[in-house]
Amino acid sequence: MIEVAGLSKTFVTGSGRQRKVVPAVRAVSWKAADGAITGLLGPNGAGKTTTLRMVAALLSPDAGQARVDGLEVAREPQAALARLGVLSDARGLYPRLTARENIVYHGRLQGMRVADAVARAEHLARVLDMAPLLDRRTEGFSQGERMKTALARALVHNPPNIILDEPTNGLDVLATRALREALRRLRNEEGKCIVFSTHIMQEVERLCDHVVVIARGTTVAQGTVPELLARTGQSDFEEAFVSLAFDDAERAAAAGGEGAR
Numbered sequence: 088m089i090e091v092a093g094l095s096k097t098f099v100t101g102s103g104r105q106r107k108v109v110p111a112v113r114a115v116s117w118k119a120a121d122g123a124i125t126g127l128l129g130p131n132g133a134g135k136t137t138t139l140r141m142v143a144a145l146l147s148p149d150a151g152q153a154r155v156d157g158l159e160v161a162r163e164p165q166a167a168l169a170r171l172g173v174l175s176d177a178r179g180l181y182p183r184l185t186a187r188e189n190i191v192y193h194g195r196l197q198g199m200r201v202a203d204a205v206a207r208a209e210h211l212a213r214v215l216d217m218a219p220l221l222d223r224r225t226e227g228f229s230q231g232e233r234m235k236t237a238l239a240r241a242l243v244h245n246p247p248n249i250i251l252d253e254p255t256n257g258l259d260v261l262a263t264r265a266l267r268e269a270l271r272r273l274r275n276e277e278g279k280c281i282v283f284s285t286h287i288m289q290e291v292e293r294l295c296d297h298v299v300v301i302a303r304g305t306t307v308a309q310g311t312v313p314e315l316l317a318r319t320g321q322s323d324f325e326e327a328f329v330s331l332a333f334d335d336a337e338r339a340a341a342a343g344g345e346g347a348r
């Protein structure tokens with residue numbers, strides 16, 4: 088289970104007249120259950136990546152906590168990360184190593200024995216339907232092949248929790264479907280707690296058991312897709328999202344832009 092409570096982060100860039108204060112995440116709170124897929128849905132710049140980076144101990148929060156299976160990430164990062172798989176958008180594979188070597192190497196970094204990491208790579212190759220890739224160098228892999236390899240690498244230590252930052256970025260329709268299928272399997276067969284960020288409504292509708300809508304750095308709504316539809320009185324999820332995530336001025340500006348084209 089992943090739990091975020093009152094999480095906040097402000098970035099300060101530049102100095103003097105160039106000084107800018109960006110409140111990226113403001114008191115964000117949500118819970119992601121085991122055996123469920125939770126989607127963080129928000130427009131560009133809403134604070135999704137910053138939130139997930141705090142969950143992954145890559146950034147420290149100014150206030151609030153992120154907990155992984157009850158372990159506070161900022162206080163016990165190693166124990167929390169042992170229970171967390173992280174797939175960031177930078178896939179960061181070693182091109183000269185095969186997919187198997189990339190996965191096993193990551194397992195070694197996680198403190199696994201070689202034999203265990205090798206066995207786990209084989210298992211994940213079956214679950215993620217990527218066995219033919221295992222002995223190829225990752226140099227030249229397609230986006231979808233890279234994504235599968237990176238996902239296997241993130242899962243090598245068999246973490247009960249997984250976070251993925253915009254995992255379908257750059258994937259074509261078949262690779263996106265394959266990823267969705269893989270995430271469903273990890274939820275249904277292994278009971279994982281899965282959290283992913285996206286700004287794509289269809290992905291959320293097709294995949295998510297729970298949706299957290301983030302806008303302007305804060306949580307504006309959460310629930311199932313039918314609950315969010317009922318709450319906004321909409322039958323179309325895109326309309327529901329727009330009414331939750333944008334204020335009147337933003338909606339009017341977007342409508343003006345559409346009319347002008």
Ligand SMILES: Nc1ncnc2c1ncn2[C@@H]1O[C@H](COP(=O)(O)OP(=O)(O)OP(=O)(O)O)[C@@H](O)[C@H]1O
Pocket residue numbers: 098099100109110111129130131132133134135136137138286
């Ligand atoms: N290292 C940083 N320094 C300064 N500002 C930052 C930094 N990282 C993020 N921000 C700002 O924080 C805000 C939230 O960014 P974030 O990347 O978390 O949004 P996001 O919801 O993931 O957006 P997207 O869907 O566009 O990736 C943005 O205004 C962004 O410019």
